[in-house]
Amino acid sequence: MNGLFIFLQGISVWLMSIVGWVFDFITLHGFADWFRSPGVVFFLTNFLAALVVFIVGFLISITFIWEERKILGRLMDRRGTQVGVLGLFQNFADGLKAFIKEIIIPDEVDKWIYDAAPVILIGISCLLIGLIPLSPDFALANLNGGLLLIFAIFSIAPFAILIGGWASNNKYTIMGGMRAAAQLISYEVPLLLSLVGVVILAGSFNLMDIVQAQQQAGVWFIIPQFLGCLVFMVAAIAEVERIPFDLPEAEAELVEGWQTEYGGMRFGLIMLSEYVRGYAASMVAVILFLGGWDGPSFIWPEIWFIIKVFILFAVWIWVRGALMRVTTKQILGIGWKRLMPLALINLGIAIAIKMAGWL
């Protein structure tokens, strides 16, 4: 973040000097000095840095949507989106369409909670973008408990879905909300168990430390932790509610499930939050198992990281194109009866490797 940070610091100094000059002009010298002080400049620099990280993450997750539509289209023997250069503008067009739609709110919804649910969902999804570093230099926050915090934030989603479905005052949405919550909660456990193996091998919850451990060991953690990677992938696909696990939003069965009563931009935000969570989940998967930004040094590590994330997401899209939806009973069965034992075995392997001192 160094070069970029200094650049942003320069911008904020410049901005605050203008603001200070304005306040000097109207002879409020106290305010002018306060605005020019290093504390305010530091705050503004961090704010601009957060804005940059957010915009980059946001644009990349919108590009994810483009990637999904193109690759899914080719899997189905058709071209994907065509609007604009290579179809890249389709998502902006869709966003604009969602934005200008008429907002229809049913009469008997619980207004506060109905409004709050998509806000919570998109809020926590965007929070995840800020927590995951793209490289040692491009990080907004490098927390020592970073991994734990990320998955804690992932787990707020079932809450938002449940209250959204309930507040819509509709038989279908209640059922959809409960199904979604059951699915997400039951897949948290194998998800977290699978990453404990990585944490044991790396020795820390800090994301940068995990990547560093992989670079030092010379092998990406997918090789010693193959089972863990598999469990994590399946559980992550269930967490972000993609096919084959998208029963909560199944069109053919409950007509969009818990989101039935949301229209216009609220629905746009919910759809966006699904993709942002998918983006965050694939970023975490790349950091944990595929070496993060590890790669030859002729490309920037950020670009390397993003390329890996795109490739991993392409595999998830492939899974979506080939498989069908799984029903609730079977989803819960898979989560508890198949993934949990595999995750526990994986944990044993990680402990054995660490104790044998191979990594």
Add this chain to the structure above:
Amino acid sequence: MRTEVGKVEQRQGLAAGGKSGETIAKSMLEKFPNGVKVTSTAANRVNATVDRGLLYKVAEFLKNEMDFEHVTSVSGVDWYPENRMQAVFHITSYANRVTAEIIVDLPRDSPEVDSVTPLWGGANWNERETYDMFGIIFKGHPRLERILTAPGSDYFPYRKDFAGGRRV
């Protein structure tokens, strides 16, 4: 991935060892000498007219003793000029590969006949439709309600005195 499928054994007409249309017609006439008139037979067809009081017994006889397992269709015909209606039952026997056509004449002002739904569940919706379209009442039907027209209608569309549209 092809599963093994059954080879063709029998071409047309009679199943091996099954009863032919003529045999069935003869058995029907023996069992019900009055009230059943057989109009025509072929190797795999029996056409008969049955009195409306005897319909249920004839149906039971066909199902239990002549192996008629499947009712293909129940329909109504409105002979408006002759002031009568008909209920026409087509019943098939898979075992014998014979189809029987049973016609029951009903007076137009009280078109009631026994329902064969207790014997063959496939007649259920067919009879409901005949009631809906003609007003023929099937006594003993578990749920004789309108099925295709709007609930609460008070007309029977396929009767000849219901306005039909001009001839094209």
Add this chain to the structure above:
Amino acid sequence: MSEMWLNMGPQHPMTHGLWNLRVKIDGETITEAEPVVGYLHRGWEKLTETRTFPQIIPMADRLCYGASLSWSHCYCLTAEKLLDVEVPERAKYIRTIVLEAQRIGSHLMWLAALGTDLGSYTVFLYPMRERELFLDLMQDLCGARLTYNYPRIGGVRNDVPANFERDFTRVLNHFEKKIPDYEALCDESTVFHMRMDDVGKLTAEQAINLGVTGPNLRGSGVDYDIRRDDPYDAYSQIDFNVCVQKSCDAYARYRVRMDELYESVNIIRQAIKDMPKGPVRVKPPRNAVKGKSDWAHTEDPRGEAFMYIIGNGDDHPYRLKVRSPIFVTVSAAAWMLKGYKVADVPAIMGSVDMCLGETDR
């Protein structure tokens, strides 16, 4: 949750048409089911009483728009029996070929709809791609893609175009290589088996008694096919297998239709080879005998299509009754759905292959 009635429909992406399925659920389990049809009722049978015999043929196309040729053909068979018309041999073979092509098209559309019900849009697009080839063949033959108006009382409308044999052979060869693709997407997918195995069970006795016919009946182990057991057209001279499965569940019904795809390809190839030369149409008499009645039944892609006609002495029918296979199968839906979960409903009703046009007429 206590028991409640849930309306799946009439506006619902699953339902392939406009009907309402009311299910009584206890939590997620279905305890009762009640289909409600009649939204598409057009009074078809009454309309036919005001039309002449040839004018009814395009009307019959619109009975089930997904398999329209089988209905206009069934009507032509019935009218030919009423008017005592003998169809020339070449016309019989042409009818067989296009009927089987229509069966393939209808089954491909069923597979596409099943794919969307189960959540896989790839399974939707692959059969539709091949169905386009068959629709192109039909367009070469009679000019239309969906409602053909091709059979006539006394034969078919026109002879086959030039390159008929070459085009059909090309399409069939290409199509035969694609069926394993669909099977790979479905049969070899564990998720598909999880969803379709052991759901929607209908035993053979129940199926026969409830009047279920066609692939749904053969999926329950009953070996009955009108093409073999009561043949019409050129089927008595063609060697084909009847596809039967024993397991009585939704997967069995799926498997029967996939096997029928292979069989139809086989039948078309034989019919093209054996087709004799000759006229394709004879002129039928104009008027029917007053009071004479007759009926005919065919093996529609969905079951047993049956029509019963009564003549009026002039060129309009007095009464034309249509028995649609799906009308009766939907009434058996209550038995197929009891005891399963709400999430199984698309799989079960998808395996039944509903078409609302013929249900409501």
